[in-house]
Amino acid sequence: MNELATVYNFYIDMRTAYKAYDEFYQRVLEEGTLFVRGKVAEVTDAARNEREKGKLIIQVEDTLAGKQRRIPVDMVILSSGLQPRHDAKEVGKLFGISCSMDGWFTEKHPKLDPVATMTEGIYIVGCAQGPKDIPSSVAQGAAASARVLDKILQKEVALEPIKATVDQEKCSGCKICNGLCPFNAISFIEDDKVSYINPALCQGCGTCVAACPAGAISGTGFSNEQIIAQIDGLMLKNLEMTAVKKRKSET
Ligand code: SF4
Ligand code: SF4
Incomplete structure (x- = not known):
């Protein structure tokens, strides 16, 4: 006692x-x-x-x-529950990060990348992710600081190789893509009435590519022509293999 x-x-x-x-x-x-x-x-x-x-x-x-x-x-200490911020979704939109169903910010991967988010350079630690104790919060804070320091020391930022681009000749200016990008990479050029994708912000997720009704957006290495060429190549290979098998069975 x-x-x-x-x-x-x-x-x-x-x-x-x-x-x-x-x-x-x-x-x-x-x-x-x-x-x-x-x-x-x-x-x-x-x-x-x-x-x-x-x-x-x-x-x-x-x-x-x-x-x-x-x-x-003599004294009562209440252990109160934790709730996410009421404006977490709006804050998430500002930084291009998402929230779980409960309203906490979600990490890129709970095991493999637990302090990073889907937006490069934005990190979340401690109770921003959900209720967490002091040692875990401190450890995550140190991990995020190390990641930021690493980026500063590199002096250069490596971007994702896959980017979406708008073919402005095809863009009808419907603005459907504008609100869809989770990374706020798409803006609308009022003077030209076309959309523009900032390559530094685009993470190549492909959401806007699938959504554009005019087919004006394509991802690097994933244009319709390139994908159709890949399908053609696969089908040709399949046909060749079928022909070889047929020849073998006849001999
Ligand atoms: S959805 Fe396509 S056509 Fe519409 S604004 Fe975006 S790029 Fe242009
Ligand atoms: S592919 Fe489109 S939606 Fe995805 S990050 Fe790039 S601009 Fe945004």
């Missing part, structure tokens, strides 16, 4: 999800923290006896002991 204070922890379900969390749980048990399984119904200062006078009283159903308990304490 702790010599200075008696600590109660009221919980419904205990999860020790991350590395070394179970060891931490065992340690606080050994140090004398009292875990009470049950939902706190009320915190009140209405004392019923001498022992409760001047204290805050926790009214709780201890579901393991199967009884109601009143526990007088």
Whole structure:
């Protein structure tokens, strides 16, 4: 038992999800923290006896002991839930990053690239991704700082080789593509009434290519002519192999 204070922890379900969390749980048990399984119904200062006078009283159903308990304490610390920012989606649009269904910003890959986002040079760490403890947040902050430093030291930014471009002769100026780019790479040139794709921002995702009704946008190495040539090549190869098999079966 702790010599200075008696600590109660009221919980419904205990999860020790991350590395070394179970060891931490065992340690606080050994140090004398009292875990009470049950939902706190009320915190009140209405004392019923001498022992409760001047204290805050926790009214709780201890579901393991199967009884109601009143526990007088000096201080109550509430463990509140975390919510994403209400304007996370708008902030995400500004930086070209997406949000999960819950409203937290999403990383590029939870295991392989956990602090990067789909927008080059934008990193998210700690509680921007969801509820996270201090050691994980600090580790992610250090990782993101190292990635930024690496970019600064390189002095040059390597861009994705696949880019979308607008054939301005074909562009009808319908603006359908303008709001679709997750990286805000498309703008509209009012003077010429055509769309323009900033090659430094385009990540080559292909969304605008598929959406353009005029077929005015194509990706580097993925023009209609190139894809049709690839299909023709494959079909020709298939025909040749079929002919060889047929010849062999006849001999
Ligand atoms: S969707 Fe196609 S035609 Fe319409 S503005 Fe964009 S590039 Fe031009
Ligand atoms: S391919 Fe189109 S939608 Fe995708 S990043 Fe490039 S400009 Fe944006």
